[in-house]
Amino acid sequence: MLFFALNRSDALGRAVAAAGGFCVAKHEEREFDGGEHKARPLTCVHGKDVWVLHTLNGEPGASANDKLCRLLFFLAACRENGAASVTAIAPYLAYSRKDRQTKPGDPVTTRYVAALFEAVQTDCVVTIDVHNLAAFQNAFRCRTLHLDTGRMFAAEILARRGEAPIAVVSPDGGGIKRAELLRETLVQMSEGPVDFGFMEKRRSGGAVSGSLFAGDVSGREVWIVDDMIVGGGTMLRAALACRAHGAARVHLLAAHPLFSPDAAALLDDPAIDSITVTDTAPCPEAAAARLGGRLHRLSVAPMLAEAILQLHHPCPNGLPAAANADSVGGF
Structure with a gap:
């Protein structure tokens, strides 16, 4: 070969x-x-x-x-x-x-x-x-x-988990299946309960709306999972919603770090405790510098x-x- x-x-x-x-x-x-x-x-x-x-x-x-x-x-x-x-x-x-x-x-x-x-x-x-x-x-x-x-992210979650119970959240309706598969993997690997939630998201004419949130995240360590981060707005909306519903800590997970020029500034928000991505794409140096130790990178x-x-x-x-x-x- x-x-x-x-x-x-x-x-x-x-x-x-x-x-x-x-x-x-x-x-x-x-x-x-x-x-x-x-x-x-x-x-x-x-x-x-x-x-x-x-x-x-x-x-x-x-x-x-x-x-x-x-x-x-x-x-x-x-x-x-x-x-x-x-x-x-x-x-x-x-x-x-x-x-x-x-x-x-x-x-x-x-x-x-x-x-x-x-x-x-x-x-x-x-x-x-x-x-x-x-x-x-x-x-x-x-x-x-x-x-x-899924298994890579589940292992990362379990390695970094604290005392609070875990919840997996999808930032929009389209990612529910992805988040549920991660939740099931976590249950299998930890042999313990993992809660679930998702955020409403509607897009029209380039504008994003929707404020409904489903799931109990109060007092939980929340991991919001998506396939990619581009502008960061979808993830930040979900993170703010989780905080508003009582989440103890909020972490973001995404395979592809496709950060736009303004994404790091948007994600540099106190509502977000950490951001974990992989190396499927190079992470812009400016974004890595802005996010500092809150940015974690896993290798595929x-x-x-x-x-x-x-x-x-x-x-x-x-x-x-x-x-x-x-x-x-x-x-």
Whole structure:
């Protein structure tokens, strides 16, 4: 097998390779006037199973579109040069939020991205904590593997828990299933009760509204979980609601730290005790500096390395041990 990590994902790529005990294969990326670029493997890929890691978040100097094109072109180049198989590893998968029509004429961009991967003959797409698992699984016709952070986050919660009882909260109705799965995982791992709650959220014309809160969080250590943090407004609304309902402490959990320029200032609020994210995307330095010790980062490298090794050498039941049985598509 050959494992590549494109340039803006090289730090995570090195961590995955170290966790899996394999090497990062050499490649070249070049920029051209006018904004065009090319990337090519510098190791012979003929007859090899090729794995290419590139997380698809937008950041200064590289939009989500740019990163997606780089990944697609590199996968296609490997296939054209005789790779036996090509697997895309996109820890954050761009456009996974736009998975249905909410207004007349809306694009269903998740499906279009899936078609692009299929067009370059991608054998498998691996990702972590997509926005809507069912939409992700239905969009792709090639093999997919969805990994979730449930057990990682549950272990973090139990390692940091205090004396107060625990509650898991979804910041909106769309994340109820995600939060409930985390609550169930916590119950299994702790063998104790875990409470649950969720916040109402309605969006119209770019404005967010809704003030209803369901669940008993009084005197509890609350963990609000979502798939990503972008602007931070949704999480802050939920944190303030939990405080208003008597929460003892409030912590935020999200796999993807897609912080906008103003997110850290918004999240630097006394209602929030800590923010835990993973390294599926680089955390902006300004945000890390502003949030200081309240920002905790967990690595998905061991999870991705295990998935790669299990897919390359399947275990008897055919499912990578890193994957939650409720979160595996394409098997």
